Amino acid sequence: xxxxxxxxxxxxxxxxxxxxxxxxxxxxxxxxxxxxxxxxxxxxxxxxxxxxxxxxxxxxxxxxxxxxxxxxxxxxxxxxxxxxxxxxxxxxxxxxxxxxxxxxxxxxxxxxxxxxxxxxxxxxxxxxxxxxxxxxxxxxxxxxxxxxxxxxxxxxxxxxxxxxxxxxxxxxxxxxxxxxxxxxxxxxxxxxxxxxxxxxxxxxxxxxxxxxxxxxxxxxxxxxxxxxxxxxxxxxxxxxxxxxxxxxxxxxxxxxxxxxxxxxxxxxxxxxxxxxxxxxxxxxxxxxxxxxxxxxxxxxxxxxxxxxxxxxxxxxxxxxxxxxxxxxxxxxxxxxxxxxxxxxxxxxxxxxxxxxxxxxxxxxx
Numbered sequence: 001x002x003x004x005x006x007x008x009x010x011x012x013x014x015x016x017x018x019x020x021x022x023x024x025x026x027x028x029x030x031x032x033x034x035x036x037x038x039x040x041x042x043x044x045x046x047x048x049x050x051x052x053x054x055x056x057x058x059x060x061x062x063x064x065x066x067x068x069x070x071x072x073x074x075x076x077x078x079x080x081x082x083x084x085x086x087x088x089x090x091x092x093x094x095x096x097x098x099x100x101x102x103x104x105x106x107x108x109x110x111x112x113x114x115x116x117x118x119x120x121x122x123x124x125x126x127x128x129x130x131x132x133x134x135x136x137x138x139x140x141x142x143x144x145x146x147x148x149x150x151x152x153x154x155x156x157x158x159x160x161x162x163x164x165x166x167x168x169x170x171x172x173x174x175x176x177x178x179x180x181x182x183x184x185x186x187x188x189x190x191x192x193x194x195x196x197x198x199x200x201x202x203x204x205x206x207x208x209x210x211x212x213x214x215x216x217x218x219x220x221x222x223x224x225x226x227x228x229x230x231x232x233x234x235x236x237x238x239x240x241x242x243x244x245x246x247x248x249x250x251x252x253x254x255x256x257x258x259x260x261x262x263x264x265x266x267x268x269x270x271x272x273x274x275x276x277x278x279x280x281x282x283x284x285x286x287x288x289x290x291x292x293x294x295x296x297x298x299x300x301x302x303x304x305x306x307x308x309x310x311x312x313x314x315x316x317x318x319x320x321x322x323x324x325x326x327x328x329x330x331x332x333x334x335x336x337x338x339x340x341x342x343x344x345x346x347x348x349x350x351x352x353x354x355x356x357x358x359x360x361x362x363x364x365x
Contacts, residue, residue, distance in 0.1 A: 004299055007033040007060045009080060010071030011045040014094060017123075018069055021292035022049065028299045029067075033060040061087050067117075067302060069295075070094060073166040074174050078103040081118065082110045090117040092298050095183055096322070097315030099174025101341040104319055108312040119298045119308045120315030122187045126290035126297070129262025129273040133248075133255050134192045142250025142266060145193060148230040150185040150246045152177070156236035158211050168212030176214030178204065178322050182234035185244055187318040188257070192248070195224040196317075200324035201334040208237035220325045232325075260289075 006029045008018050022031050033052040036042035046053030052063055057080060060068070068084050070077055070093035078098045081091045085107075097120045098104045111118040124130065137145060156177075166172035173180060190197070202220025209216045216237045222230040247256035253266030262273035275289075294310065301308045320337065328335045 003030045004028060004066045004302060005030055005032045005064055006067045006069065007031070007035060007063070007065045008045065008069045008071065009035040009057065009060070011036040011038075011041040012071065014071050015045060017291040018071065018295075019045070019048065021295045024292045025296055025299065028296065028303070032063045032065055035060050057083060057087075061089070065089055067092065067299070073172050074099045074179070075166070075172045078107050081107050085110050085114045085116040085118065088114070088116065090298075090302055092117075092119040092121065092295065094121045095187075095315070096120070096174065096179055096319050097312060098319065099172075099179070101316065101320060101323060104312065104316040108316065111312055117298070117302050117308050118312045119294075119301075120310050120312065121291070121294060122184060122191075122310050122314075122318070123290045123294045124184045124188055124260070125191055125310065126293040127260050127262075128275045129257060129260060130188060130192060132273050133257070133262050133264060134194070136255065136264060137192055137248065137250075138194060141253070142248065142255060142264070143252035145226075145228045145248050145250045147228060147249050148189050148193065148247065149249075150182075150189060150230070150232050150234075150244070152182045152185055152234040152244050153238035154181055154236045154241045155238050156181075156209075156216070158209070161209070161212050168209070168214050170214060173214065175322065175326060176204075176206070176209075176212065176218075177216055177234045177236040178218045178325060179319075181236055182218065182232070183318060183322055185234070185246055186232065186321050189230055189246060190318060190321065191314075193224060193226070193228060193230075195226040195228065197321065197324070197337050198223045198225050199334050199336045200321065201328050202232070202325035203329040203332075204326060207235075218325060218329075220328070222321065222324075 008015060011034055022029060031049040031051050033054065034042045034046035035054055037055055039055055042053035042055060054060055067090040070080055070091065072080060074096055077093045081093055084091050098107060107118060161168040168176065200220060200222050202218060204215035204218045206216050217235040220232045243259040245258055247254060255264035260275050264271055297309055323341055324335045
């Protein structure tokens with residue numbers, strides 16, 4: 001099998017997961033370039049794999065890359081993804097796909113135009129527990145799912161934002177606890193339930209983070225088209241990163257996740273699902289250990305010309321949940337889907353910038 005030639009753009013905190021994945025997937029990929037605005041970061045990552053390193057996409061394109069991994073500030077995902085796809089490169093970006101629905105739509109339009117693959121990282125879908133529970137829900141093991149709840153209570157102190165030029169901003173990160181932390185819970189709920197959304201009603205608040213303008217607390221009620229009600233609570237002003245809890249309540253039983261451990265209960269029997277993949281030990285527990293599984297899946301979609309499992313549309317649907325809560329809070333009303341993301345239309349002008357003008361602006365994730 002001919003190996004894919006890959007580049008990574010953004011060699012900061014999350015890149016440790018990619019370093020692990022590139023080692024695991026050496027039969028699939030050869031890393032040929034590491035890119036970071038901080039040349040020392042790019043050099044350190046590149047030298048680990050004896051590959052090229054640089055500070056911009058244009059230089060990296062000279063090395064004939066097939067696929068690029070984006071670990072950038074959220075607002076740069078569409079800018080770089082579009083430039084790369086137009087240059088003939090497949091793109092796998094960290095979540096979210098973008099910070100506006102219009103930008104996500106533009107990315108999907110370019111993907112269709114160029115025929116390149118576009119994927120969005122939601123690695124928490126790729127666990128044994130999620131796969132098993134989605135299967136049981138789909139088979140009706142718990143009867144009709146009546147309601148879902150998810151709780152995320154983490155700690156993001158002032159120092160988390162002080163060291164970043166983009167975290168905690170509406171124009172570069174696109175929000176706070178919802179778009180940065182709770183988005184994975186929201187994505188898993190939507191994926192496991194397998195239903196589209198009817199309406200969203202929620203509110204966001206900043207109770208404890210005076211140094212930023214975005215929310216540190218959010219709550220919402222989301223009704224799916226199959227009638228299931230989803231109740232969400234998220235905050236990043238807790239004293240620690242407590243385990244995420246997601247629970248589905250059905251007519252015949254319940255199931256859910258405590259962090260990555262799955263459980264289900266029906267007919268008086270309680271069962272736990274322990275994930276069997278090897279721990280990567282490259283980041284916090286809540287990152288999971290499944291980046292390499294999604295990355296491998298994306299590589300196989302390229303090599304065998306198969307549909308991408310978590311493609312641009314899947315990324316957009318989860319972004320729409322986030323943006324629906326923001327819009328509901330702003331306008332103090334229930335939001336029915338689909339809706340127009342009018343408050344971020346001005347960001348479309350950013351899409352017209354050349355990569356030369358924005359590549360020097362990005363900060364490491």
